[in-house]
Amino acid sequence: MTTITISVRGLVEFILRSGSIDNRIQQAPADAIQEGGRIHRMIQKSMGPDYHAEVPLSFIHHADNYDLLIEGRADGILDKYIDDPDAYDAQESFIDKPKPAPLIDEIKGTYRDLRKMEVPVDVHLAQAKCYAAMYCKDRHCPNINVRMSYCNIDTEEMKYFDFSFSYEEIVKWFDELISMYLKWSDFEFNWSGVRTTSIKAVQFPFPYRDGQKDLAAAVYRTIVHGKKLFLEAPTGTGKTITTVFPTVKAVGEGKISKLFYLTAKTITRTVAEEAFATLRKAQNLRFKTATITARDKICFLDENERNCNPQACPYANGHYDRINDAIYDLLAHEDSFDREKIVEYATRHQVCPFEMSLDMSLWADGIICDYNYVFDPFVYLRRFFAEGKKKDYVFLVDETHNLLDRGRDMYSAFLRKESFLELKSLIKEFHPSIAGHLDKCNKAMLELKRNCDGCTVLTSIDSVINPLNRLAGIISEYLEDHSEGPCREDILEFYFDVSRFLTIFDLVDDHYVMYSEFAENGDFLVRLSCADPSRNLAQCMERGRSSILFSATLLPIQYYKKLLGGTEEDYEIYARSIFDPERLGVYLGVDVTSKYSERSPQQYYNIASYINSVVGARSGNYLIFFPSHQFLEEVLYIYEEEFYDEENTELLVQRDYMSEEAREAFLDRFSTGNDIDLSKVIHMDLEIVEDKNILGFCVMGGIFSEGIDLKYDSLIGVIVVGTGIPLVCNEREILREYFEKAGFDGFDYAYRFPGMNKVLQAAGRVIRTEEDKGVVTLLDNRFTAASYKSLFPREWKGYKTVTTKTVKNEITQFWSEKTGD
Structure with a gap:
């Protein structure tokens, strides 16, 4: 029974x-x-x-x-x-x-x-x-x-x-x-039978690529044994379907009840949705999936009108009286509860779409969502994890390399001294008691400020925590007693910041560094920095049966395994790329560098010359990645002045802020045949000229360096300027010192490994299918050092070194051999 x-x-x-x-x-x-x-x-x-x-x-x-x-x-x-x-x-x-x-x-x-x-x-x-x-x-x-x-x-x-x-x-x-x-339980019983029957009949939807069947089997075995798997799966291994398929099979066999597909970016959520859609269409899979979209992105109200209360929002008013009918309607008629379906049914039943998506997750077999909903101590899905008990869930963590910095951010917090004075000035006329406690906290922060020498590691901050606890209690009492009042929104926002700091303070242990510093604008900050998030992330993953952590760039794998909560008993796999490495030309420019101390107009000129030579070897679409916007602008200026052929080349530039429309228009220019939605181009002031070279000037680690899929002639080359290492700053130096004290190479952990991951992600934009051909040019003499070459993927073993004088001939020869031109 x-x-x-x-x-x-x-x-x-x-x-x-x-x-x-x-x-x-x-x-x-x-x-x-x-x-x-x-x-x-x-x-x-x-x-x-x-x-x-x-x-x-x-x-x-x-x-x-x-x-x-x-x-x-x-x-x-x-x-x-x-x-x-x-x-x-x-x-x-x-x-x-x-x-x-x-x-x-x-x-x-x-x-x-x-x-x-x-x-x-x-x-x-x-x-x-x-x-x-x-x-x-x-x-x-x-x-x-x-x-x-x-x-x-x-x-x-x-x-x-x-x-x-x-x-x-x-x-x-x-x-x-x-x-x-x-x-509801009748529906659950009937659906379980339909789902399980369909899963038993499901087969892998494509012919297995070389090694792909073994990867799927490894995922399945990891789930059965209740372990973690750290999987580097280069582009082309089909990592999404190869992790989703065996996990769905495990659901059908009763080994798990629910899977969570966790992502860092919206675009990878779409990839997951497509994988489930493929199984539904090709294999008649019946499997309900819910996609959780951030509240701000799915809210029906304009940003300046957004307020979740019955007076401000008609969807909030009486929401709970209507929500169960909305859930049942969607549950009975759809298997994919994606953003579009949530919006459609929430509109029909006049309920909040964000809250509806959370409720639909209870009835879904798979949940597609941001990392936050499992790992963030302030956002995680309490309906699944609040009790802290181990459940039979599987976490599929896509683009796992992003989880390290995201994990540090989730479990870190800071206080800004000036915010106490700003709130005090704003509310002292209306709330003298709160203002008095703000003043006490400010004085405690002032004492730390006097003892701060630019950046100072702190062994204790009890002098701040004690008055901060009292302040939190006073504000909590006020908020409980007053649903409205002068400056309430400002007080509430400040209260959330204080509560976050106090909550993170309770987590501080030997994985943390507490320090004070002065921001660039002169503000004084006290930080609780989670240098090593492994313990916190591991505790979150312990809420499930198994975790599959995968990325196209997870080198060195032991670095990620250690910092993301892996143990010696957990598994690791480096999947071999199915692509012919001969179809990718890798070139190291040895006569330039992005090293900060050596930056000069001559270096910028040499890099612009490299870009001209690479593009001159074969016309097409290229992405050029720089270490910063400032560096990009320096090279762009020289390139436009000295090399730019406006008649045959179109330049696109990633700006500090780009709307979704601008991002889509940027990428649309790379689509095969340069097809484009003209309405989007208007927003970017682009001139439409067919059959031009398209050069995208971008920033490494930015929105165009990962998660985009430009196949075939959409992109034939990537130029990466620099090793990607972060600029020296207090945060990075704190990390370096922390790991050196722990017995590791601090520079590797704080700078080299994170930087090289950005390089690999950017380079990975080129070869996306077995038919693709392309070149990757790395412009920095530091790439020839053993410490960097040891981080190259095995597919790069045939790299060549070039100079500004030889690069065009070398790349021309590559294209001649590969295309017969």
């Missing part, structure tokens, strides 16, 4: 929710779960010998074709007969000596002012009533008491709400709740 399981909390929060989305109601800080656990333990220990904490309870409803298991854990049960399951069955004892009714205690830690609580929160009470009904059904007790115990996390003040129910009352209520959910 199939069993469908739902938690008590999940049941009541899904079936009984109602009303509107309202961001004016203060949300609990990210550390509320940990603090709530502390409150639970404190109360439970104080309740005496007949009080039993964390009692697991469950109830099975037998439906026609399956069992519905409802389970949870009561915070506390006060019952001296708890160890005697038959104590309430002897009915005569109720006449002679009635036994006292058991009490179900539901404990909630809160930051709310308990004096203003007149009734318990509906879903909190419903949870307690579920436990009471389950206990009654199991023990047959004629009456039962329910207590809601609220405790203020800051003050530890308590408030209780007590209720009494007869067996008939509580069981009838519970049975009605179950009957409301059967529509």
